[in-house]
Amino acid sequence: MPELKEGCVKPTRGPILPALPPLPAGAISxxxxxxxxxxxxxxxxxxxxxxxxxxxxxxxxxxxxxxxxKWIVLCFYPGDFTFV
Amino acid sequence: MYDEFKALDVVVLSMSTDSRFVHKMWQEHELSKMLQGGVPFPMLSDGGGKIGAIYGVYDEAAGVDIRGRFIIDPDFVIRAMEVLAPEVGRNPKELLRQVKAFQHVRATGEVTPSGWEPGQVTLKPGPALVGRVWEVWKP
Structure with a gap:
Protein backbone atom coordinates (compact mmCIF):
# COMPACT_ATOMS: atom_id res chain seq x y z
CA MET A 1 0.00 0.00 0.00
CA PRO A 2 1.28 3.52 -0.74
CA GLU A 3 2.36 5.69 2.16
CA LEU A 4 -0.29 8.14 3.29
CA LYS A 5 -0.16 11.67 2.05
CA GLU A 6 0.12 13.26 5.44
CA GLY A 7 -2.47 15.64 6.83
CA CYS A 8 -3.63 16.44 10.33
CA VAL A 9 -6.82 14.46 10.03
CA LYS A 10 -7.13 11.36 7.94
CA PRO A 11 -10.40 9.48 8.06
CA THR A 12 -10.09 5.71 8.01
CA ARG A 13 -12.75 3.20 7.30
CA GLY A 14 -12.73 1.69 10.78
CA PRO A 15 -14.81 -1.48 11.02
CA ILE A 16 -15.69 -2.97 7.63
CA LEU A 17 -19.01 -4.68 8.13
CA PRO A 18 -21.05 -6.70 5.67
CA ALA A 19 -23.73 -4.62 3.94
CA LEU A 20 -27.11 -4.63 5.66
CA PRO A 21 -30.00 -6.16 3.77
CA PRO A 22 -32.17 -3.53 2.04
CA LEU A 23 -34.92 -2.12 4.25
CA PRO A 24 -38.56 -2.60 3.37
CA ALA A 25 -40.20 0.51 1.95
CA GLY A 26 -41.09 3.04 4.60
CA ALA A 27 -38.86 1.51 7.28
CA ILE A 28 -36.77 3.84 9.38
CA SER A 29 -33.08 3.47 8.68
CA LYS A 70 -1.52 -15.94 8.31
CA TRP A 71 -1.88 -16.37 12.05
CA ILE A 72 -2.65 -12.95 13.51
CA VAL A 73 -2.36 -11.74 17.10
CA LEU A 74 -4.33 -8.51 17.60
CA CYS A 75 -3.61 -6.73 20.89
CA PHE A 76 -5.58 -3.77 22.20
CA TYR A 77 -4.16 -1.68 25.04
CA PRO A 78 -5.35 1.44 26.88
CA GLY A 79 -2.74 3.96 25.84
CA ASP A 80 0.75 4.95 24.77
CA PHE A 81 3.01 6.32 27.51
CA THR A 82 1.13 4.52 30.26
CA PHE A 83 2.47 2.17 32.83
CA VAL A 84 1.86 -1.52 32.24
CA MET B 1 10.08 -12.81 22.23
CA TYR B 2 8.91 -11.23 18.95
CA ASP B 3 11.38 -13.46 17.10
CA GLU B 4 9.56 -16.49 18.47
CA PHE B 5 6.27 -15.21 17.05
CA LYS B 6 7.97 -14.43 13.76
CA ALA B 7 9.40 -17.94 13.65
CA LEU B 8 5.82 -19.26 13.91
CA ASP B 9 4.82 -16.96 11.03
CA VAL B 10 2.56 -14.94 13.32
CA VAL B 11 1.64 -11.34 12.46
CA VAL B 12 1.45 -9.12 15.55
CA LEU B 13 -0.65 -5.94 15.47
CA SER B 14 -1.13 -3.57 18.38
CA MET B 15 -3.98 -1.10 18.62
CA SER B 16 -4.99 1.75 20.89
CA THR B 17 -7.07 4.89 20.60
CA ASP B 18 -3.89 7.00 20.34
CA SER B 19 -3.14 8.61 16.99
CA ARG B 20 -0.38 7.32 14.70
CA PHE B 21 1.58 10.46 15.61
CA VAL B 22 1.56 9.54 19.28
CA HIS B 23 2.57 5.98 18.38
CA LYS B 24 5.59 7.39 16.56
CA MET B 25 6.58 9.57 19.51
CA TRP B 26 6.12 6.70 21.96
CA GLN B 27 8.35 4.52 19.81
CA GLU B 28 11.03 7.23 19.56
CA HIS B 29 10.96 8.48 23.13
CA GLU B 30 10.28 5.39 25.18
CA LEU B 31 9.86 2.04 23.42
CA SER B 32 13.16 2.32 21.57
CA LYS B 33 14.85 2.72 24.97
CA MET B 34 13.19 -0.42 26.33
CA LEU B 35 13.75 -2.56 23.26
CA GLN B 36 16.52 -2.24 20.72
CA GLY B 37 15.05 -0.79 17.52
CA GLY B 38 11.66 -0.27 19.16
CA VAL B 39 8.65 -2.45 18.51
CA PRO B 40 8.88 -4.12 15.08
CA PHE B 41 5.14 -4.61 14.45
CA PRO B 42 2.56 -2.14 13.09
CA MET B 43 1.01 0.11 15.77
CA LEU B 44 -2.57 0.78 14.73
CA SER B 45 -4.75 3.70 15.68
CA ASP B 46 -8.38 3.21 16.71
CA GLY B 47 -9.42 6.84 17.13
CA GLY B 48 -12.92 6.96 18.60
CA GLY B 49 -12.80 3.28 19.60
CA LYS B 50 -15.05 2.08 16.78
CA ILE B 51 -12.94 -1.00 16.15
CA GLY B 52 -12.54 -1.69 19.88
CA ALA B 53 -16.31 -1.49 20.25
CA ILE B 54 -17.02 -4.29 17.80
CA TYR B 55 -14.27 -6.35 19.42
CA GLY B 56 -15.91 -5.76 22.82
CA VAL B 57 -12.95 -3.97 24.40
CA TYR B 58 -13.88 -0.27 24.16
CA ASP B 59 -14.51 1.39 27.52
CA GLU B 60 -16.86 4.30 26.73
CA ALA B 61 -16.41 5.95 30.13
CA ALA B 62 -12.64 6.09 29.82
CA GLY B 63 -12.59 6.50 26.04
CA VAL B 64 -9.94 3.83 25.58
CA ASP B 65 -9.59 0.23 24.43
CA ILE B 66 -8.83 -2.08 27.34
CA ARG B 67 -6.37 -4.98 27.17
CA GLY B 68 -8.02 -7.37 24.71
CA ARG B 69 -6.06 -9.96 22.76
CA PHE B 70 -7.32 -12.03 19.86
CA ILE B 71 -5.76 -14.98 18.02
CA ILE B 72 -7.00 -15.21 14.42
CA ASP B 73 -6.24 -18.27 12.29
CA PRO B 74 -5.28 -18.37 8.58
CA ASP B 75 -8.98 -18.85 7.67
CA PHE B 76 -9.63 -15.48 9.37
CA VAL B 77 -11.53 -17.16 12.21
CA ILE B 78 -11.08 -15.92 15.78
CA ARG B 79 -9.64 -18.82 17.80
CA ALA B 80 -9.10 -17.15 21.17
CA MET B 81 -9.75 -13.96 23.04
CA GLU B 82 -8.53 -12.71 26.39
CA VAL B 83 -9.60 -9.41 27.92
CA LEU B 84 -7.89 -7.95 30.98
CA ALA B 85 -8.67 -4.82 32.94
CA PRO B 86 -5.94 -2.25 32.26
CA GLU B 87 -4.09 -2.67 35.56
CA VAL B 88 -2.69 -6.13 34.82
CA GLY B 89 -0.35 -6.82 31.93
CA ARG B 90 -0.48 -9.84 29.66
CA ASN B 91 1.69 -12.95 29.72
CA PRO B 92 3.34 -13.29 26.29
CA LYS B 93 4.59 -16.79 27.19
CA GLU B 94 1.01 -17.96 27.59
CA LEU B 95 0.09 -16.31 24.30
CA LEU B 96 2.96 -18.14 22.61
CA ARG B 97 1.84 -21.42 24.18
CA GLN B 98 -1.71 -20.92 22.90
CA VAL B 99 -0.53 -20.07 19.38
CA LYS B 100 1.63 -23.23 19.33
CA ALA B 101 -1.30 -25.30 20.60
CA PHE B 102 -3.71 -23.89 17.99
CA GLN B 103 -1.16 -24.46 15.24
CA HIS B 104 -0.64 -28.04 16.41
CA VAL B 105 -4.39 -28.70 16.56
CA ARG B 106 -4.86 -27.26 13.08
CA ALA B 107 -2.04 -29.34 11.63
CA THR B 108 -2.91 -32.66 13.28
CA GLY B 109 -6.60 -32.70 14.28
CA GLU B 110 -5.50 -33.72 17.77
CA VAL B 111 -6.55 -31.75 20.84
CA THR B 112 -4.32 -30.46 23.60
CA PRO B 113 -5.11 -30.96 27.27
CA SER B 114 -4.87 -28.31 29.97
CA GLY B 115 -1.42 -26.73 30.27
CA TRP B 116 -0.11 -28.52 27.16
CA GLU B 117 3.37 -27.61 25.97
CA PRO B 118 4.88 -28.72 22.63
CA GLY B 119 6.23 -32.27 22.90
CA GLN B 120 3.75 -33.32 25.58
CA VAL B 121 0.99 -35.86 25.06
CA THR B 122 -2.03 -34.80 22.99
CA LEU B 123 -5.43 -36.45 22.79
CA LYS B 124 -7.09 -38.00 19.75
CA PRO B 125 -10.80 -37.46 20.18
CA GLY B 126 -13.06 -40.38 19.27
CA PRO B 127 -15.30 -43.05 20.76
CA ALA B 128 -12.28 -45.06 21.96
CA LEU B 129 -11.10 -42.23 24.18
CA VAL B 130 -14.36 -41.71 26.06
CA GLY B 131 -13.80 -42.56 29.73
CA ARG B 132 -10.16 -43.43 29.01
CA VAL B 133 -8.49 -40.06 29.10
CA TRP B 134 -7.09 -41.03 32.54
CA GLU B 135 -5.09 -43.82 30.87
CA VAL B 136 -3.21 -41.51 28.51
CA TRP B 137 -3.12 -38.19 30.31
CA LYS B 138 -1.96 -37.82 33.90
CA PRO B 139 -1.69 -34.16 34.85
Missing part, protein backbone atom coordinates in the same frame (compact mmCIF):
# COMPACT_ATOMS: atom_id res chain seq x y z
CA UNK A 30 -31.09 2.23 11.68
CA UNK A 31 -28.27 4.44 12.87
CA UNK A 32 -24.84 3.72 11.43
CA UNK A 33 -23.30 3.84 14.90
CA UNK A 34 -21.66 0.50 15.75
CA UNK A 35 -21.30 -0.17 19.43
CA UNK A 36 -22.26 -3.81 19.78
CA UNK A 37 -19.59 -6.46 20.26
CA UNK A 38 -19.56 -8.64 17.16
CA UNK A 39 -16.31 -10.56 17.65
CA UNK A 40 -16.92 -14.19 18.63
CA UNK A 41 -14.57 -17.09 19.16
CA UNK A 42 -15.14 -19.58 16.36
CA UNK A 43 -16.57 -16.93 14.02
CA UNK A 44 -14.89 -14.96 11.27
CA UNK A 45 -12.95 -11.91 12.44
CA UNK A 46 -14.48 -8.51 11.70
CA UNK A 47 -12.36 -6.73 9.14
CA UNK A 48 -11.27 -3.12 9.64
CA UNK A 49 -8.94 -0.49 8.29
CA UNK A 50 -6.85 1.73 10.55
CA UNK A 51 -3.88 4.00 10.12
CA UNK A 52 -0.67 2.63 11.55
CA UNK A 53 2.82 3.67 12.45
CA UNK A 54 5.32 1.07 11.29
CA UNK A 55 8.98 1.35 12.26
CA UNK A 56 11.14 1.85 9.18
CA UNK A 57 8.08 2.43 6.98
CA UNK A 58 6.17 5.37 8.42
CA UNK A 59 2.44 5.91 8.37
CA UNK A 60 0.32 3.47 6.44
CA UNK A 61 -3.29 2.31 6.32
CA UNK A 62 -3.55 -1.30 7.46
CA UNK A 63 -6.46 -3.63 6.83
CA UNK A 64 -6.82 -6.69 9.01
CA UNK A 65 -7.72 -8.73 5.93
CA UNK A 66 -4.33 -7.80 4.39
CA UNK A 67 -3.00 -10.57 6.64
CA UNK A 68 -5.60 -13.22 5.73
CA UNK A 69 -3.87 -16.58 5.39
Missing amino acids: PTQEVTKMLARVGKEAIDFEATAFIEGVGFQPVKLSDYKG
Whole structure:
Protein backbone atom coordinates (compact mmCIF):
# COMPACT_ATOMS: atom_id res chain seq x y z
CA MET A 1 0.00 0.00 0.00
CA PRO A 2 1.28 3.52 -0.74
CA GLU A 3 2.36 5.69 2.16
CA LEU A 4 -0.29 8.14 3.29
CA LYS A 5 -0.16 11.67 2.05
CA GLU A 6 0.12 13.26 5.44
CA GLY A 7 -2.47 15.64 6.83
CA CYS A 8 -3.63 16.44 10.33
CA VAL A 9 -6.82 14.46 10.03
CA LYS A 10 -7.13 11.36 7.94
CA PRO A 11 -10.40 9.48 8.06
CA THR A 12 -10.09 5.71 8.01
CA ARG A 13 -12.75 3.20 7.30
CA GLY A 14 -12.73 1.69 10.78
CA PRO A 15 -14.81 -1.48 11.02
CA ILE A 16 -15.69 -2.97 7.63
CA LEU A 17 -19.01 -4.68 8.13
CA PRO A 18 -21.05 -6.70 5.67
CA ALA A 19 -23.73 -4.62 3.94
CA LEU A 20 -27.11 -4.63 5.66
CA PRO A 21 -30.00 -6.16 3.77
CA PRO A 22 -32.17 -3.53 2.04
CA LEU A 23 -34.92 -2.12 4.25
CA PRO A 24 -38.56 -2.60 3.37
CA ALA A 25 -40.20 0.51 1.95
CA GLY A 26 -41.09 3.04 4.60
CA ALA A 27 -38.86 1.51 7.28
CA ILE A 28 -36.77 3.84 9.38
CA SER A 29 -33.08 3.47 8.68
CA PRO A 30 -31.09 2.23 11.68
CA THR A 31 -28.27 4.44 12.87
CA GLN A 32 -24.84 3.72 11.43
CA GLU A 33 -23.30 3.84 14.90
CA VAL A 34 -21.66 0.50 15.75
CA THR A 35 -21.30 -0.17 19.43
CA LYS A 36 -22.26 -3.81 19.78
CA MET A 37 -19.59 -6.46 20.26
CA LEU A 38 -19.56 -8.64 17.16
CA ALA A 39 -16.31 -10.56 17.65
CA ARG A 40 -16.92 -14.19 18.63
CA VAL A 41 -14.57 -17.09 19.16
CA GLY A 42 -15.14 -19.58 16.36
CA LYS A 43 -16.57 -16.93 14.02
CA GLU A 44 -14.89 -14.96 11.27
CA ALA A 45 -12.95 -11.91 12.44
CA ILE A 46 -14.48 -8.51 11.70
CA ASP A 47 -12.36 -6.73 9.14
CA PHE A 48 -11.27 -3.12 9.64
CA GLU A 49 -8.94 -0.49 8.29
CA ALA A 50 -6.85 1.73 10.55
CA THR A 51 -3.88 4.00 10.12
CA ALA A 52 -0.67 2.63 11.55
CA PHE A 53 2.82 3.67 12.45
CA ILE A 54 5.32 1.07 11.29
CA GLU A 55 8.98 1.35 12.26
CA GLY A 56 11.14 1.85 9.18
CA VAL A 57 8.08 2.43 6.98
CA GLY A 58 6.17 5.37 8.42
CA PHE A 59 2.44 5.91 8.37
CA GLN A 60 0.32 3.47 6.44
CA PRO A 61 -3.29 2.31 6.32
CA VAL A 62 -3.55 -1.30 7.46
CA LYS A 63 -6.46 -3.63 6.83
CA LEU A 64 -6.82 -6.69 9.01
CA SER A 65 -7.72 -8.73 5.93
CA ASP A 66 -4.33 -7.80 4.39
CA TYR A 67 -3.00 -10.57 6.64
CA LYS A 68 -5.60 -13.22 5.73
CA GLY A 69 -3.87 -16.58 5.39
CA LYS A 70 -1.52 -15.94 8.31
CA TRP A 71 -1.88 -16.37 12.05
CA ILE A 72 -2.65 -12.95 13.51
CA VAL A 73 -2.36 -11.74 17.10
CA LEU A 74 -4.33 -8.51 17.60
CA CYS A 75 -3.61 -6.73 20.89
CA PHE A 76 -5.58 -3.77 22.20
CA TYR A 77 -4.16 -1.68 25.04
CA PRO A 78 -5.35 1.44 26.88
CA GLY A 79 -2.74 3.96 25.84
CA ASP A 80 0.75 4.95 24.77
CA PHE A 81 3.01 6.32 27.51
CA THR A 82 1.13 4.52 30.26
CA PHE A 83 2.47 2.17 32.83
CA VAL A 84 1.86 -1.52 32.24
CA MET B 1 10.08 -12.81 22.23
CA TYR B 2 8.91 -11.23 18.95
CA ASP B 3 11.38 -13.46 17.10
CA GLU B 4 9.56 -16.49 18.47
CA PHE B 5 6.27 -15.21 17.05
CA LYS B 6 7.97 -14.43 13.76
CA ALA B 7 9.40 -17.94 13.65
CA LEU B 8 5.82 -19.26 13.91
CA ASP B 9 4.82 -16.96 11.03
CA VAL B 10 2.56 -14.94 13.32
CA VAL B 11 1.64 -11.34 12.46
CA VAL B 12 1.45 -9.12 15.55
CA LEU B 13 -0.65 -5.94 15.47
CA SER B 14 -1.13 -3.57 18.38
CA MET B 15 -3.98 -1.10 18.62
CA SER B 16 -4.99 1.75 20.89
CA THR B 17 -7.07 4.89 20.60
CA ASP B 18 -3.89 7.00 20.34
CA SER B 19 -3.14 8.61 16.99
CA ARG B 20 -0.38 7.32 14.70
CA PHE B 21 1.58 10.46 15.61
CA VAL B 22 1.56 9.54 19.28
CA HIS B 23 2.57 5.98 18.38
CA LYS B 24 5.59 7.39 16.56
CA MET B 25 6.58 9.57 19.51
CA TRP B 26 6.12 6.70 21.96
CA GLN B 27 8.35 4.52 19.81
CA GLU B 28 11.03 7.23 19.56
CA HIS B 29 10.96 8.48 23.13
CA GLU B 30 10.28 5.39 25.18
CA LEU B 31 9.86 2.04 23.42
CA SER B 32 13.16 2.32 21.57
CA LYS B 33 14.85 2.72 24.97
CA MET B 34 13.19 -0.42 26.33
CA LEU B 35 13.75 -2.56 23.26
CA GLN B 36 16.52 -2.24 20.72
CA GLY B 37 15.05 -0.79 17.52
CA GLY B 38 11.66 -0.27 19.16
CA VAL B 39 8.65 -2.45 18.51
CA PRO B 40 8.88 -4.12 15.08
CA PHE B 41 5.14 -4.61 14.45
CA PRO B 42 2.56 -2.14 13.09
CA MET B 43 1.01 0.11 15.77
CA LEU B 44 -2.57 0.78 14.73
CA SER B 45 -4.75 3.70 15.68
CA ASP B 46 -8.38 3.21 16.71
CA GLY B 47 -9.42 6.84 17.13
CA GLY B 48 -12.92 6.96 18.60
CA GLY B 49 -12.80 3.28 19.60
CA LYS B 50 -15.05 2.08 16.78
CA ILE B 51 -12.94 -1.00 16.15
CA GLY B 52 -12.54 -1.69 19.88
CA ALA B 53 -16.31 -1.49 20.25
CA ILE B 54 -17.02 -4.29 17.80
CA TYR B 55 -14.27 -6.35 19.42
CA GLY B 56 -15.91 -5.76 22.82
CA VAL B 57 -12.95 -3.97 24.40
CA TYR B 58 -13.88 -0.27 24.16
CA ASP B 59 -14.51 1.39 27.52
CA GLU B 60 -16.86 4.30 26.73
CA ALA B 61 -16.41 5.95 30.13
CA ALA B 62 -12.64 6.09 29.82
CA GLY B 63 -12.59 6.50 26.04
CA VAL B 64 -9.94 3.83 25.58
CA ASP B 65 -9.59 0.23 24.43
CA ILE B 66 -8.83 -2.08 27.34
CA ARG B 67 -6.37 -4.98 27.17
CA GLY B 68 -8.02 -7.37 24.71
CA ARG B 69 -6.06 -9.96 22.76
CA PHE B 70 -7.32 -12.03 19.86
CA ILE B 71 -5.76 -14.98 18.02
CA ILE B 72 -7.00 -15.21 14.42
CA ASP B 73 -6.24 -18.27 12.29
CA PRO B 74 -5.28 -18.37 8.58
CA ASP B 75 -8.98 -18.85 7.67
CA PHE B 76 -9.63 -15.48 9.37
CA VAL B 77 -11.53 -17.16 12.21
CA ILE B 78 -11.08 -15.92 15.78
CA ARG B 79 -9.64 -18.82 17.80
CA ALA B 80 -9.10 -17.15 21.17
CA MET B 81 -9.75 -13.96 23.04
CA GLU B 82 -8.53 -12.71 26.39
CA VAL B 83 -9.60 -9.41 27.92
CA LEU B 84 -7.89 -7.95 30.98
CA ALA B 85 -8.67 -4.82 32.94
CA PRO B 86 -5.94 -2.25 32.26
CA GLU B 87 -4.09 -2.67 35.56
CA VAL B 88 -2.69 -6.13 34.82
CA GLY B 89 -0.35 -6.82 31.93
CA ARG B 90 -0.48 -9.84 29.66
CA ASN B 91 1.69 -12.95 29.72
CA PRO B 92 3.34 -13.29 26.29
CA LYS B 93 4.59 -16.79 27.19
CA GLU B 94 1.01 -17.96 27.59
CA LEU B 95 0.09 -16.31 24.30
CA LEU B 96 2.96 -18.14 22.61
CA ARG B 97 1.84 -21.42 24.18
CA GLN B 98 -1.71 -20.92 22.90
CA VAL B 99 -0.53 -20.07 19.38
CA LYS B 100 1.63 -23.23 19.33
CA ALA B 101 -1.30 -25.30 20.60
CA PHE B 102 -3.71 -23.89 17.99
CA GLN B 103 -1.16 -24.46 15.24
CA HIS B 104 -0.64 -28.04 16.41
CA VAL B 105 -4.39 -28.70 16.56
CA ARG B 106 -4.86 -27.26 13.08
CA ALA B 107 -2.04 -29.34 11.63
CA THR B 108 -2.91 -32.66 13.28
CA GLY B 109 -6.60 -32.70 14.28
CA GLU B 110 -5.50 -33.72 17.77
CA VAL B 111 -6.55 -31.75 20.84
CA THR B 112 -4.32 -30.46 23.60
CA PRO B 113 -5.11 -30.96 27.27
CA SER B 114 -4.87 -28.31 29.97
CA GLY B 115 -1.42 -26.73 30.27
CA TRP B 116 -0.11 -28.52 27.16
CA GLU B 117 3.37 -27.61 25.97
CA PRO B 118 4.88 -28.72 22.63
CA GLY B 119 6.23 -32.27 22.90
CA GLN B 120 3.75 -33.32 25.58
CA VAL B 121 0.99 -35.86 25.06
CA THR B 122 -2.03 -34.80 22.99
CA LEU B 123 -5.43 -36.45 22.79
CA LYS B 124 -7.09 -38.00 19.75
CA PRO B 125 -10.80 -37.46 20.18
CA GLY B 126 -13.06 -40.38 19.27
CA PRO B 127 -15.30 -43.05 20.76
CA ALA B 128 -12.28 -45.06 21.96
CA LEU B 129 -11.10 -42.23 24.18
CA VAL B 130 -14.36 -41.71 26.06
CA GLY B 131 -13.80 -42.56 29.73
CA ARG B 132 -10.16 -43.43 29.01
CA VAL B 133 -8.49 -40.06 29.10
CA TRP B 134 -7.09 -41.03 32.54
CA GLU B 135 -5.09 -43.82 30.87
CA VAL B 136 -3.21 -41.51 28.51
CA TRP B 137 -3.12 -38.19 30.31
CA LYS B 138 -1.96 -37.82 33.90
CA PRO B 139 -1.69 -34.16 34.85
